Amino acid sequence: MPIALPAHKALLLGGVPSWVLDPGVVPLIDMDFRRALYFGLTPSGLTCTRASQGTDLLPTSASGASFNTYANLIPRISPGVGLIPEESRTNNLLNSTVPITQTTASLGAATYTLWVNGSGTATPSAGTATITGAAAASQGSPNTFTVTVAGTVVITVAGSLSAFQLETGSFPTSLIVTAGVTANRAQDAIMLPSALFASFAQGSVCLEWGGPLGYGPITGTRNNRDVFCARQDGNNQIRLCVADANAASSPPQGVRSVGGTGVALTATNPVVAATTYKMAMSWDAVGTRAAFTSSLKSGLATDSTALGGINPTAGIRLGSNPGGGEEVNEILRRFTYWPSSLPGAALQALVAS
């Protein structure tokens, strides 16, 4: 009679690959999106509810770079780059991969970002709108401007561009391909299978994000950037996030858990472009402990609030919050999960490696 093994035990029968992150305890899941190496869970085990196509041409991609297009509901795992979880955005420009000078439809009063890929420039100017902060956008140098009175904006193209995008927001996101009408890329909303997380009485996670094509600082009103979040409700969640520019009364935070407990980070706006970050956290009935890449925060952050009672009924997400929004808008390079609580020293070693 065959012996039924739990899924994660069965996966170990073939041995543990040498690349798996193993601080003396073999993880249940190790997903290295950048290198396309998977242990315990493959991308097909992720749920992505993005209701639109998406691409992996980033504002930081090289001039003239080719890009992949991902169908609805498919996680965007860019070869050699990583997983791309972003918020919903609309490209207000038509025929975005064949850039020519054009006038937008009426844009509402808001902050907009214009970015290009290629050797030319795109420059916004007022049509019927009133705008401030307009300047030429060029490869690697987006222009963020403000429409103070709604109306049309003229985008003038010079030189040779491969793509361009004008989106609402204070920072650029990945390319949204448009044709004859404006188009929306929906939020990626990437969910881990809750069945693999049978118990949240204790556990540990380590995440690596950013990297050479990392976007860098993001400011604005929606400023919590969730790298990982397992949520029961607003006051009960296991969460690693960066809050770049939280309310003045609240310090920038690196982790939130029960009751919104936070860890003050080193700098007010600590995320830098083209930089790799690591965050690791463990939890159990005693409390939590977290370690970060030293530029975010040095040392070990501890909290004696027990997390053992959390039941992530609202979902477990990579790159956003199951409660809505708070997208990381960055590249997730690697996610590792242990169903046991790693000691603080092991977490510090993970983020230092």
Place this chain on the structure above:
Amino acid sequence: MIDHLMTFASEAAAKADAVVGTYVGGDGSWRGDICIPNVAVTVTATGQPFDSSWRIVIAKPTQDAALSALSSCHLVTDRDAAAAGQSFILQSVLSTAQLAALTLSPVFAGSNYPFGNPS
């Protein structure tokens, strides 16, 4: 994907709707993974708004019976059928001729609806 175009007098009315209001997340904003709020419907020939209504598109893998049954549901379309050049209008309060004269924007990236596309 099936796109449901919902029409209300205002965004507040949409959020107050017992069915459509469930697509608002815990942060008070519309679910970004399947919703496009503030969709504009304009008369293609003039570029002027079709009316003063407030609209949202909600995409689902299959046609949603609860959404489709609402009087606020003005159009239901099959995005994949449209991309394949097949009949794609599942439900509409407007005639095909009326739809052909209108532009709906933005659409979900990857859509290829023939109506209202001026290119």
